[in-house]
Amino acid sequence: MSASQEASPHAPAQGGLRIAAIVPCHNEEVTIGKVVADLKAAVPGMTVYVYDNNSTDRTAEVALAAGAVLRRETFKGKGNVVRRAFADIDADVYVTIDGDDTYEAADLPAMIQLLLEGPYDHVLGVRQDTGETSSYRPGHEFGNRMFNRLTGWLFKSEVTDMLSGYRVFSRRFVKSFPAISKQFEIETELTVHMMALRLPCAEHPVGFRDRPPGSESKLSTFKDGFRILGLLAQLLRHERPTAFYGALTLLFALLSLALGLPVVVEFFQTGLVPRLPTAILAAALMGLAFLMGGVGLILDGLRRARRESARLHYLNLEPPVPTPAAQVPVPGVTTRPAAGGHGIG
The missing domain is CATH 3.90.550.10 (Spore Coat Polysaccharide Biosynthesis Protein SpsA; Chain A)
Structure with missing residues (x-):
C-alpha cells in the first residue's frame, strides 16, 4: 500500500x-x-x-x-x-x-x-x-x-x-x-x-x-x-404502511363488492345462489381486504416504534459545533432552506 x-x-x-x-x-x-x-x-x-x-x-x-x-x-x-x-x-x-x-x-x-x-x-x-x-x-x-x-x-x-x-x-x-x-x-x-x-x-x-x-x-x-x-x-x-395497505384494502373491498353484490341481489330475488364460485371469490376478496387493513395497522405501530428508536439514536449523536475558525468564508452566497425538512404525515 x-x-x-x-x-x-x-x-x-x-x-x-x-x-x-x-x-x-x-x-x-x-x-x-x-x-x-x-x-x-x-x-x-x-x-x-x-x-x-x-x-x-x-x-x-x-x-x-x-x-x-x-x-x-x-x-x-x-x-x-x-x-x-x-x-x-x-x-x-x-x-x-x-x-x-x-x-x-x-x-x-x-x-x-x-x-x-x-x-x-x-x-x-x-x-x-x-x-x-x-x-x-x-x-x-x-x-x-x-x-x-x-x-x-x-x-x-x-x-x-x-x-x-x-x-x-x-x-x-x-x-x-x-x-x-x-x-x-x-x-x-x-x-x-x-x-x-x-x-x-x-x-x-x-x-x-x-x-x-x-x-x-x-x-x-x-x-x-x-x-x-x-x-x-x-x-x-x-x-407509510397505513397508506400502502389501506390502498390494497380499498382495492380488494371494491373488487369483492363488484363481484358479490349481484350475487346477493339475485339471492334475495330468487333464494338461489347459481354463481357459487363467484360468491366464494367475493368472500375471499373481502377477507383479504380485512387482512390487509389489519396488517397495515400492525405495521404502522411497528413503524412508529422503529422511528422513535431511530430518532433517539440520532439524538444521541452530537451535531458539528463550529468554532469561528471553522467558518468557510464565502462572500455573496445566497442560500434558501428547503421544504424537505417537513416530515411524513
Missing part, C-alpha cells in the same frame, strides 16, 4: 472539524484526478476518499497521484460504496460527490458553511446548468422532475433535486442512516430518510455540466428509473 493510502484519514480540516469527501468511482480515470484536485483546493485540509468500485482502468492510480485516500469496494453499485464509506469513515462533516467531474467543487465551501450555520443535518446540491444547453441526458430531466413530485406526494414533503449526488451531511445523519440500497437509488433512500426523521435540511444551487470528452456515463435511463420506482414502493410500504 502506498504512502498516499496511509496518509492520516482523520486530520482536522476547518477549525478542527474533520471533513470527509466520499467519491464513488467506476472507471473514471479521465476525470478523477481533476475532481480530487478541485475538492482539495475548495476545502483545504479536507480528506478526500476515493472508493474504487471494480474499475478496470487507471482510476486508482490517478486518484492516488492526486492525493486521495484510496479505498476499495468489491460489491458493485453506488449504494454499496456509500454504505461502506458511511460505516468506515469517522468525521464531523461528510460530503458525497460523483467522480465524473459534472459537479462544481467550488460550491462546496458554501454548502458546508450552510450546514454549520443552520445547523442542518443535510444540505442538498440542486443542479443548475452551467452551459448553454442542458447537461441532463435525454429523459433524465423529465424523470427527475417526475420523481421529485412523486416522492413529495407520497411522503408529504418537498424536494427540488432528489437524484442529485452532491450532498453534505452531519455526522448524526450519516450514523443514523441504514443504507439499504445497492446502486443508484441510494439518493432516493437518502432523501426519504431525511423526510422520515424530519431532519433539518437545506438546499443550495450548484453548478452542473456535461461530462468531459472520453468520459462515459454509467446511468441507464429506464433501468435506473424502474429501480428507483421499486425502491419508492418499498419505502412507501415501510414508512
Whole structure:
C-alpha cells in the first residue's frame, strides 16, 4: 500500500472539524484526478476518499497521484460504496460527490458553511446548468422532475433535486442512516430518510455540466428509473404502511363488492345462489381486504416504534459545533432552506 493510502484519514480540516469527501468511482480515470484536485483546493485540509468500485482502468492510480485516500469496494453499485464509506469513515462533516467531474467543487465551501450555520443535518446540491444547453441526458430531466413530485406526494414533503449526488451531511445523519440500497437509488433512500426523521435540511444551487470528452456515463435511463420506482414502493410500504395497505384494502373491498353484490341481489330475488364460485371469490376478496387493513395497522405501530428508536439514536449523536475558525468564508452566497425538512404525515 502506498504512502498516499496511509496518509492520516482523520486530520482536522476547518477549525478542527474533520471533513470527509466520499467519491464513488467506476472507471473514471479521465476525470478523477481533476475532481480530487478541485475538492482539495475548495476545502483545504479536507480528506478526500476515493472508493474504487471494480474499475478496470487507471482510476486508482490517478486518484492516488492526486492525493486521495484510496479505498476499495468489491460489491458493485453506488449504494454499496456509500454504505461502506458511511460505516468506515469517522468525521464531523461528510460530503458525497460523483467522480465524473459534472459537479462544481467550488460550491462546496458554501454548502458546508450552510450546514454549520443552520445547523442542518443535510444540505442538498440542486443542479443548475452551467452551459448553454442542458447537461441532463435525454429523459433524465423529465424523470427527475417526475420523481421529485412523486416522492413529495407520497411522503408529504418537498424536494427540488432528489437524484442529485452532491450532498453534505452531519455526522448524526450519516450514523443514523441504514443504507439499504445497492446502486443508484441510494439518493432516493437518502432523501426519504431525511423526510422520515424530519431532519433539518437545506438546499443550495450548484453548478452542473456535461461530462468531459472520453468520459462515459454509467446511468441507464429506464433501468435506473424502474429501480428507483421499486425502491419508492418499498419505502412507501415501510414508512407509510397505513397508506400502502389501506390502498390494497380499498382495492380488494371494491373488487369483492363488484363481484358479490349481484350475487346477493339475485339471492334475495330468487333464494338461489347459481354463481357459487363467484360468491366464494367475493368472500375471499373481502377477507383479504380485512387482512390487509389489519396488517397495515400492525405495521404502522411497528413503524412508529422503529422511528422513535431511530430518532433517539440520532439524538444521541452530537451535531458539528463550529468554532469561528471553522467558518468557510464565502462572500455573496445566497442560500434558501428547503421544504424537505417537513416530515411524513
